[in-house]
Amino acid sequence: MKFLISLAFKNLTRYKRRTLITAGAIAFGLMMYIFIDSMLAGAEIESVRNLKWFETASARILNDEYWENRFQKPLDLSISNPDRIIQTLENNGIRATKRIVFSGDLILNADDFGEDGNLAATITAIDPVRDFRVFGFGTTLIEGRFLEPGEDAVLLGSWFAEDIGAEVGYWITFVTRGNGGFYEAMDLEVVGILNCPNPNVNRALLMMPISTADEYLDMDGAVTEINVALPDNADVPMEVERIQEMLNGDNLTVMSWEAMAVDYLALAEAKRGGTSTILFLIFIIAAVGISNTMLMAIFERIRELGMMRSLGMSDTKIRLAFMIEAAGIGIIGSAMGIVLGILANLYLVNVGIDYGFLLRDMDIGYRLQAIFRGVWNPGTMIKAFFIGVIISTLVAWFPTKRALKMDIPACLRHQ
Amino acid sequence: MKNRLLIVMTILTVLAPSLLSALTGEEIVRKADDMQIFETSEATGEMIIKDRFGTKVSTFNSWSRGSEESLIEFTSRAERGQKVLRTEDELYLFYPDAEELIRMQGSMLRQSMLGSDVSYEDMTGGKDRVSQYDVELLGEENVKGHDCYVLMMTANVRTVPYPKEKVWIDKETFLGWKAEYYTKSGRLLKEIEILKVEDFDGRLVATETRISDKMKTDTETIMILHDLKIDIPIDDNMFSLEELSW
Amino acid sequence: MNTKLIKTALRNISRNKRRSILSGTAIAVAAMSIVALFSLIEGMTDDMAFNLKTYYTGEVRVKHIDYETYERYNPMHLTVDWESVDRALGDEKTVSTYVPRITFPSNLYIGGSNFGAMGVGADFELEADFQDLASSLKAGRLPQNGTNEMMMGAILARDLKLKIGDRVTVMSTTAARGTNAITLEIVGLFAFPVGALNSKYFWIPLDRAQYFLRMDGGVQEVLIKLKDDVTSRGAAPGIKAAVENIAGTEMDIRPWEELSTTYGMLKMAQMIYNFIAMFFFLLGSTVIINTTMMVIFERMREIGTLGALGMHGKELIRLFFFEGTIISMIGSAVGVAIGIGLTLWLGEIGIDYTDALSGMDFEMSAIVFPKLSVAKTVFVYFYSVAIASAATFIPSRHAAKIEPVDALRYV
Structure with a gap:
């Protein structure tokens, strides 16, 4: 056995070029596979992250009846004692923040915007201190500054700002109905513009300090939702249950992000099917590339095989020798492939492919940033490695078997 | 129940009292109230709506009984046969081509009526206006030649659409000539102004009123009543749901 | 001269059928997948265009100014x-x-x-x-x-x-x-x-x-x-x-391409598809290049023999080039033919994406019928031939340079 291994090793090093080309085929196939897998998985993970960081948080506490009526954004279906709940949550080591979400008419003034106009919009009132502990807006500021508690100010998503032609320093008027139904109008200064990586948010985002909104809307400290951040590795359903228990009897419901984004997740699930089709096609091409090169390498050596047989080496040993050699090429190729894959992935993970300008006006379902980023997926790499080695080894088996059936002179004459 | 007919009957049946019968001090309240007690009323009218796309005119017939029941039937071509029924508790819309009555509730009430400056909600509120608003006499002012009390009414509940109303009530006739609606912070939302009145045995009733939604650009609605008759006999079933779909 | 070379090339190809078939299939599989992918893309964009035109804009739309x-x-x-x-x-x-x-x-x-x-x-x-x-x-x-x-x-x-x-x-x-x-x-x-x-x-x-x-x-x-x-x-x-x-x-009468949002969406989808197609091309090309190179390197000894018999460097290169070209022409042809067949077959029955697309605000049909683009298919054919032929240059130039004696010793 040791002999066979050393023979295989010698062969590998002796025929460097062949080894390299065959291994190269494997390496390239693997690299492509890893790269595309990383890209697709990246898109998926990124969009889930964008969903949690900018839309749903990990879980949300709502009034029992709110979810059913969420499209009306009712202020009366609220949580009356948010601070106590947040305190309870924080005592249990859970980060939480309160928000008031309300809709109304945004009035654009000709003084700033050049033309009078109004459009329906939704404002999210946030706790300027706590919100960043739960949501990911902290790093999204591209112009101006963040909100300060109690000021009459608003932050806009960059696409929204662009749509209405708003700039930092402009004033907007927002007309809405306060808690109970009374008219309220607020003048808010645009103090900052956020470039939120979640296109759905970036296209419609208006944010103001919750204390200001509380006063305008007469909420008496009530809020429409409390958002909760859980660690990435948390067991969300269990945590949701635990939070639900903490709230017992308050007519409040805790919803996990999965429950809130159920449509989106169904879509993602379905997309995974499409993704695997692409990966499968990639795999086929790569596999054909690998096996063809490998087949060729073996067939070209039938003469050599005949030589070994004529010298009295047993068929089993010959077969083993060839397969070990093939496995060796597979290992080299797969290792190279993984190294190349990692290198390509380094770029994909750290820099990414920017194509955001194209996403500007559309909803493609994926909640992605302008940048397609990869992720590290060790599982795929390990899987790819083994598949690379196994395919090479298996592919060596057939021609060897066939050659071993031929008589020795035929082998020796073989071209 | 005390029956009052509002100055702008029909469409503004209830909106108007929230403006014009504003009370401050027992005297003004009582007198303004007295001025507006009508058993019933009937009128034809038109609504001239101006917005960013131009001007359009809708005509209607209207009936009212007391302060809480009213019926408007539109007669202009674009909305012929459409009816708006206000009963004590509800607001219903009848469309000739629809097989069911549409009961306006919740956020549906916030829609504007026929694209005018008047919302359905404007027609329903104001039932217990005195209990919903604190009234303060600010002083006196002359409005188009009429000496008026200026009153500021501040809502003490959240369920009224307009947190603040400023009204000008004639010192002599106790007619509200003008009203302005504000947000709590004092931003002007709507403006109502009486342009023409008719004298019924010493009682003045507005027959032409301008309403302007200040949150929209360049819009105003002018309501004109013709052939206004008051305290006439009206079919008892006029304001029932069954009658609505005839 | 060239006919003689081509004859030799043909003989070489038919003499070692297995090798020819192997390198031919590599080219064929690559060509086939690319043709199939292009057809799928064509089918999807065509379908989107059709849906936009049928349900949203027409090819030309008349609206109030x-x-x-x-x-x-x-x-x-x-x-x-x-x-x-x-x-x-x-x-x-x-x-x-x-x-x-x-x-x-x-x-x-x-x-x-x-x-x-x-x-x-x-x-x-x-x-x-x-x-x-x-x-x-x-x-x-x-x-x-x-x-x-x-x-x-x-x-x-x-x-x-x-x-x-x-x-x-x-x-x-x-x-x-x-x-x-x-x-x-x-x-x-x-x-x-x-x-x-x-x-x-x-x-x-x-x-x-x-x-x-x-x-x-x-x-x-x-x-x-x-x-x-x-x-x-x-x-x-x-x-x-x-x-x-x-x-x-005056009216607003414009072709659908100018009704920005819709057409832009199509363009964007096309870009994403082309991005995926690029990967296929890259991978397909590598498979082709790899196989071709392999074939030539494996034949170094043969090259030595030919050299010893007096074949010049340029002729050698040409011989291998012809061989590679002929194989790739056949391989591409077979691959493209299978790709066309596959496309026509899928074009009939369609690929059902219903599950994958529900809930998506995207003007794409749930069932996609791949559509053959003649221009693109022809392009894929020549591309595959060109890549394979070009791939022969690297090793054969190398081979042409080495001395017959070295080549004979070459393992």
Whole structure:
């Protein structure tokens, strides 16, 4: 056995070029596979992250009846004692923040915007201190500054700002109905513009300090939702249950992000099917590339095989020798492939492919940033490695078997 | 129940009292109230709506009984046969081509009526206006030649659409000539102004009123009543749901 | 000289069938996958274009000149006069078919609550020439012009728990800038190949929409499909002139490519697809290059023999080039042929993406029929041949340079 291994090793090093080309085929196939897998998985993970960081948080506490009526954004279906709940949550080591979400008419003034106009919009009132502990807006500021508690100010998503032609320093008027139904109008200064990586948010985002909104809307400290951040590795359903228990009897419901984004997740699930089709096609091409090169390498050596047989080496040993050699090429190729894959992935993970300008006006379902980023997926790499080695080894088996059936002179004459 | 007919009957049946019968001090309240007690009323009218796309005119017939029941039937071509029924508790819309009555509730009430400056909600509120608003006499002012009390009414509940109303009530006739609606912070939302009145045995009733939604650009609605008759006999079933779909 | 080389090349190829087949299949598989992928992309973009043209914009769209400016305010009163547009389009030589449409946001009043939905007023007789409505009908029948009937997107009906025979009251803003409501009976459920249409839309007869929305003879838009031999950009100005001449007013008449959002979406989808195609190309090319190189390096000893027999470097290169070219021509041909076959087969039965696309606001059909693009297929063929042939240069040049003695020793 040791002999066979050393023979295989010698062969590998002796025929460097062949080894390299065959291994190269494997390496390239693997690299492509890893790269595309990383890209697709990246898109998926990124969009889930964008969903949690900018839309749903990990879980949300709502009034029992709110979810059913969420499209009306009712202020009366609220949580009356948010601070106590947040305190309870924080005592249990859970980060939480309160928000008031309300809709109304945004009035654009000709003084700033050049033309009078109004459009329906939704404002999210946030706790300027706590919100960043739960949501990911902290790093999204591209112009101006963040909100300060109690000021009459608003932050806009960059696409929204662009749509209405708003700039930092402009004033907007927002007309809405306060808690109970009374008219309220607020003048808010645009103090900052956020470039939120979640296109759905970036296209419609208006944010103001919750204390200001509380006063305008007469909420008496009530809020429409409390958002909760859980660690990435948390067991969300269990945590949701635990939070639900903490709230017992308050007519409040805790919803996990999965429950809130159920449509989106169904879509993602379905997309995974499409993704695997692409990966499968990639795999086929790569596999054909690998096996063809490998087949060729073996067939070209039938003469050599005949030589070994004529010298009295047993068929089993010959077969083993060839397969070990093939496995060796597979290992080299797969290792190279993984190294190349990692290198390509380094770029994909750290820099990414920017194509955001194209996403500007559309909803493609994926909640992605302008940048397609990869992720590290060790599982795929390990899987790819083994598949690379196994395919090479298996592919060596057939021609060897066939050659071993031929008589020795035929082998020796073989071209 | 005390029956009052509002100055702008029909469409503004209830909106108007929230403006014009504003009370401050027992005297003004009582007198303004007295001025507006009508058993019933009937009128034809038109609504001239101006917005960013131009001007359009809708005509209607209207009936009212007391302060809480009213019926408007539109007669202009674009909305012929459409009816708006206000009963004590509800607001219903009848469309000739629809097989069911549409009961306006919740956020549906916030829609504007026929694209005018008047919302359905404007027609329903104001039932217990005195209990919903604190009234303060600010002083006196002359409005188009009429000496008026200026009153500021501040809502003490959240369920009224307009947190603040400023009204000008004639010192002599106790007619509200003008009203302005504000947000709590004092931003002007709507403006109502009486342009023409008719004298019924010493009682003045507005027959032409301008309403302007200040949150929209360049819009105003002018309501004109013709052939206004008051305290006439009206079919008892006029304001029932069954009658609505005839 | 060259014929002799080609003969030698052919002999070499047929002598070592297995090797030829191996390198040929590599090329074939690569060519096939690329052809198949291109066809799939072509099918998808074509389908998107078809859906955009059929359901949203037509190839050329006629609208009121100010409609887009005020779109935000739902300007139902900004209509075009159907009679005069009809008259103008009837005489236009570039026009194949055209339909009037009215799309109106509305509320469905069900059980005391309002549900938002989009209505479409369409002339079901004219639509028959414009699109295959019958095949989109999932249950029931099409509404009849002149009756208070509607057909509803199957998903919308499911969401609202409505079925055929139910009567629904629709409320909407009219062209008179008032409101109106009408009760219509659901007579059919449709499933258009576009998910969004099925979850948000209902269709009613155009004349009922005109009556209900108080549009008189006006319609919101006219969608035009053109004859095959004209382009939308080419035909639009002529149509615009003709329509405006008869109607006597300026109108917004533009080819669908200029109706930015829709066409941009198509462009973006194309880009994403091309991105994926690029990877296939890259991978396919590597497989081809690799196999070809392998073949030549494996034949170093043969090269030595040929060299010893006096074949010059350039001739050697040419010989291998011919060999590679012939193999790749055959391989590509086979691959492209299989790709075409696969495409035609899938083009018949279609690939069902229904699950993957539900809930997506994307103008792509749930079932995609791959479509062969002749130009692209030809391109793939020559590309594969070129890559394979070019790939022979590297090793054969190397081979040509080494001394016959070294080549003979080469392992």
